[in-house]
Amino acid sequence: MSKNANNIYGASGLVFNEPLIFDLGTENHEAYSLPKSDVPEENIDDLIPANQKRDEIKGFPEVSEVGVIRHFTRLSQWNFSVDHGFYPLGSCTMKYNPKINEDIARISAFTNSHPLQPEQLSQGNLQLMNELAQDLAEISGMDKVSLQPAAGAQGELAGIMMVRAYHRKNGNPRKKVLLPDSAHGTNPATSILSGYEVVSLKSNGQGLLDPEVVKNAMDENVAALMLTNPNTLGLFEKDILEITEIVHKKGGLVYCDGANLNALMGISKIGEMGVDVMHFNLHKTFSTPHGGGGPGSGPVGVKKNLIPFLPIPIIDKKDDWYFLNYNHPQSIGKLKGFYGNFSIFLRAYAYIKTLGKENIRKVSEIAVLNANYIRSRLKEDFHLPYESPSMHECVLSDKNQLQHGVSTLDIAKSLIDYGFHPPTIYFPLIVKGALMIEPTETETKKTLDKFIEAMKDIAKRAKEDPESLHHTPLKSKVSRLDETLAARKPKLRWKPQE
Amino acid sequence: MRFIPTTKSDIEEMLNEIGVDSIDKLFQSIPEPLRMREDLNLSSAMSELELTRHLKKISSKNQLVEQHSSFLGAGSYRHFIPSIISHIASRSEFYTSYTPYQPEISQGTLHAIFEFQSLICMLTGMDVANASMYDGASSLAEAALMASRITKRKELIVSHVIHPDYRNVLDTYLTHLDIKIKTAPVTKEGLTDFNWIKKEINDQCAAILIQNPNFFGVIENIELFSEIAHNKNALQIVSIAEPVSLGILKPPGQLGTDIVTGEGQPLGIPMNFGGPSLGLFATQEKFVRNMPGRLVGETVDSEERRGYVLTLATREQHIRRERATSNICTNQGLCALMATVYLSTMGKNGMKEVAEQNIQKASYAKKRLLQINGIQLKFSGKIFNEFVIKTKKSPAEINGQLLKHSIIGGLDLEKYYPDLKNCMLFCVTEYNTKEEIDKMTDIIAKHCE
Structure with missing residues (x-):
């Protein structure tokens, strides 16, 4: 790392070592308290059959309250998060998660509500869900939205299952789903789960889907084309109208993966592009926290033709009364218990209300501006595989650095020492050594400039001192981990000693 | 707009660098007819105070639940959820990070998930567990798919006293895959009818699915079902909707169960009107490569220090695509963290x-x-x-x-x-x-x- 980098970027603070919680305990330490049971006590052996009763849970923690708190507080300090700094993980939209939304999600009249409590007690919950679904429909141009899917991947599953139910009702479920070769891995996996074969379509030299390619692959056995727009290269599929028309002409439907909606809010409506069904990622576009990997929320939106197939229950309103409607005989059914990830809805709802119609377009404008700014300033140093205009993210590669033996992995790991989370790497698969950078709209220009400086410094070091990049990161809790060992000799749990 | 810090002069400088004269020009790849001319029909922006008042008002319609x-x-x-849990789960180092793709700066999440996997193994008596499932219902469906993959069979025997939502979700997941469900009736004790299953089970059966305690609250005799399943080379799956029961009931791992699924909400997660929660999923070591979802494993770094990584990823959609064991790419990190803190606190x-x-x-x-x-x-x-x-x-x-x-x-x-x-x-x-x-x-x- 060049000298001035050390001055600009953060150094590591006091980092504690911490064992597994199982190695912390002392017999009979307690972190819990319960009121004494106030009912007349029965002999427990009369209440459960002897052969069903367990011995003590061997190895379970016995740690003091302060012990538990310190343990997890120390662990938290080993994480990099959005609240630490810039997190340009492409396709994941790691924007700032507003704090007020967390307060709202903890209002006890929401958190303590039981999903099966009488509807008269849940009118607030149902109203909020109804309004959120309507706002998502408005933003996307879809006709109706179900909030039920628990994550983006489950939203996809709901969507493709509706496609299948639609075709089946028309007499033939069809056999294939078309996917561009730049698609997220969840897309093919979802198609298989819905009983379809997958046909991969080659992107053209501009990184886009060619109408001719779709036309040639399209026949009466194709149930749907599944695409992402902007696609995973961050490029808008400019021929989308022609493409969706080709699919519709053969009776197929079009699914849009909504992972990249952050480029389009208030700019263009996916529902007007000939898309029949799409999902939203509330944890991306609508600022709900990613939670170390989840919980997310993946509502699914449809045009009129697919409304009868939406998952049940549907939230309906009659006069001023909200209710859960299970009476949809053509529905694909239920995808998860109850109605969806409600506390995530609260955050997304609060986010949309805070932005309002005045600001929502600005989200996408600045997200796109930021991505293009980074692209413009880095394209001399890093290879830009596609010249088509970028939307909210840009994809670069390690082609220039590889000449010096420096790979995308080295670039990513080196960025950590500059105080940044690395971009998404090695995806999309069609770009060799991809670095997919999504800055989002919530970063200041100063932050972007520092990131750009760090990238430029790495490019410089790749030329002048490539060796210095092979052993990074140097400032993190641990250095590069042996992933081969982890896979070859899996150790997936701690075990108490016999 | 306080979430978008970019100033007017920033915008000018940035446009200048890019070489265009307006933000609109950045959207030129969107065909003209697709570009919106009007504002979205949403309500007006609310300040933090207005938003709080608005949400308090909506929450008050919940009739002081x-x-x-x-x-x-x-x-x-x-x-009862000890206060500790929300304090730890409110640490934004945990809740504003994502899937630990870069292990060097995600040891907090990875270490906690490794502890979660270990705790669930001890609680259920199984060898390996993940933190990837959405809830009890969908994790049961994933287990059914896994059993069908392992046995290469297309029939399931499903107890009628499994939670109706779980059975509905199972139907939804299986409907396009030609997997047939036979529903086992209930006895007057409220138990899954063992004799019926004994009569009906054949060589097509991939698994017997039982809930324990079942939907009527009754404790099933799991061992009976694992025996007859294994006699036919089928698997036995137990769904646990109320894992607090494992504080006293014998863990399924000691009763011959092959896959344990369940609902993690009772382990320190508020009800939240039904979500989000956490699907539990645990199995035996020999089935690990057929498991859906992400797994965390222990390894060492270049200086031989202990550390944790996501591992055995060749099962997963981002690598294996259409041949993946599932389309799941989540781990329910924050909910798994809450359960980890709960189990550690209760001890x-x-x-x-x-x-x-x-x-x-x-x-x-x-x-x-x-x-x-x-x-x-x-x-x-x-x-x-x-x-x-x-x-x-x-x-x-x-x-x-x-x-x-x-x-x-x-x-x-x-x-x-x-x-x-x-x-x-x-x-x-x-x-x-x-x-x-x-x-x-x-x-x-x-x-x-």
Whole structure:
């Protein structure tokens, strides 16, 4: 790392070592308290059959309250998060998660509500869900939205299952789903789960889907084309109208993966592009926290033709009364218990209300501006595989650095020492050594400039001192981990000693 | 707009660098007819204070639900949640990070998930567990798919006393995959009919699916089912909707179970109107490469220091694409963290104590209710914290009376089991005081007798 980098970027603070919680305990330490049971006590052996009763849970923690708190507080300090700094993980939209939304999600009249409590007690919950679904429909141009899917991947599953139910009702479920070769891995996996074969379509030299390619692959056995727009290269599929028309002409439907909606809010409506069904990622576009990997929320939106197939229950309103409607005989059914990830809805709802119609377009404008700014300033140093205009993210590669033996992995790991989370790497698969950078709209220009400086410094070091990049990161809790060992000799749990 | 810090002069400088004269020009790849000309039809922007007032108002339409005492369970359970848990889960180092793709700066999440995997293994008696499932219902469906993959068979025997939502989700997941479901009936004790299964099971069966305690609260004899499953080279899957029961019940791993799935909400996660929660998923070592979802494993760094990484990823969609074991790419990190802190806080003694209180209090409530004329026990099997009674008056009337006294009564089962008319499923946990139970039974007595 060049000298001035050390001055600009953060150094590591006091980092504690911490064992597994199982190695912390002392017999009979307690972190819990319960009121004494106030009912007349029965002999427990009369209440459960002897052969069903367990011995003590061997190895379970016995740690003091302060012990538990310190343990997890120390662990938290080993994480990099959005609240630490810039997190340009492409396709994941790691924007700032507003704090007020967390307060709202903890209002006890929401958190303590039981999903099966009488509807008269849940009118607030149902109203909020109804309004959120309507706002998502408005933003996307879809006709109706179900909030039920628990994550983006489950939203996809709901969507493709509706496609299948639609075709089946028309007499033939069809056999294939078309996917561009730049698609997220969840897309093919979802198609298989819905009983379809997958046909991969080659992107053209501009990184886009060619109408001719779709036309040639399209026949009466194709149930749907599944695409992402902007696609995973961050490029808008400019021929989308022609493409969706080709699919519709053969009776197929079009699914849009909504992972990249952050480029389009208030700019263009996916529902007007000939898309029949799409999902939203509330944890991306609508600022709900990613939670170390989840919980997310993946509502699914449809045009009129697919409304009868939406998952049940549907939230309906009659006069001023909200209710859960299970009476949809053509529905694909239920995808998860109850109605969806409600506390995530609260955050997304609060986010949309805070932005309002005045600001929502600005989200996408600045997200796109930021991505293009980074692209413009880095394209001399890093290879830009596609010249088509970028939307909210840009994809670069390690082609220039590889000449010096420096790979995308080295670039990513080196960025950590500059105080940044690395971009998404090695995806999309069609770009060799991809670095997919999504800055989002919530970063200041100063932050972007520092990131750009760090990238430029790495490019410089790749030329002048490539060796210095092979052993990074140097400032993190641990250095590069042996992933081969982890896979070859899996150790997936701690075990108490016999 | 406080979430978008870019200033006017920033915008000018940035446009200048890019070489365009307006933000609109950045959107030129969007065809003209697709570009919006009007603002979205949304409400106007709210300040933080306005937003708080607005949401307080909506939440107040929930009729002060926190002031009710409740006897509802059926897949979502009200347990006492120690204060520690929300404090840890509110640390933004945990909740504003993402899937630990870069292990060097994600050791907090990875270490915690490794502990979660270990705790769930100990609780269930299994070898390996993940933190990737959405909830109890979808994790059961994933287990069914896994059993079909392992056995290469296309038939399942599913107990009728598995949570109706879980069975519905199973139907949804299986419907396009040619996997047939045979539903096993219920005995008068409220148990899955073992003799029926013994007669019906054949060489096509991939797995027998049982819930324990089952949807009627009754404790099943798991060992019987694993024996007959294994006799036919099928697997045995147990779904645990109420994992607090494992504080006292023998873990399925000691009863021959091949895959344990379940709902993690009762382990320190608020009910939140049904979500988000956490799907539990655990199995035996020999099946690990058939598992869906992400796994965390232990390894060392270049200086031989212990560390954790996501591992065995070749099962997963981002690598294997259409040949993946599942389309799941989540790990339910934050919910798994909450369960990890809960289990660590309750510890060995707390899990036992809380389970015992549930069983004692449910037994007390059951006894009190059965003293009332016009109320009968529907199923005679041993229970954990839920039980079914049959009433003379309709459940709607009874629950209406209770609600007048701020009590949420038991679940009317007719909607889920049409032949169970006038039957109610009651749930009693450590959260319910004797006073609440007495008040509830007194009101029902007054109304029914």
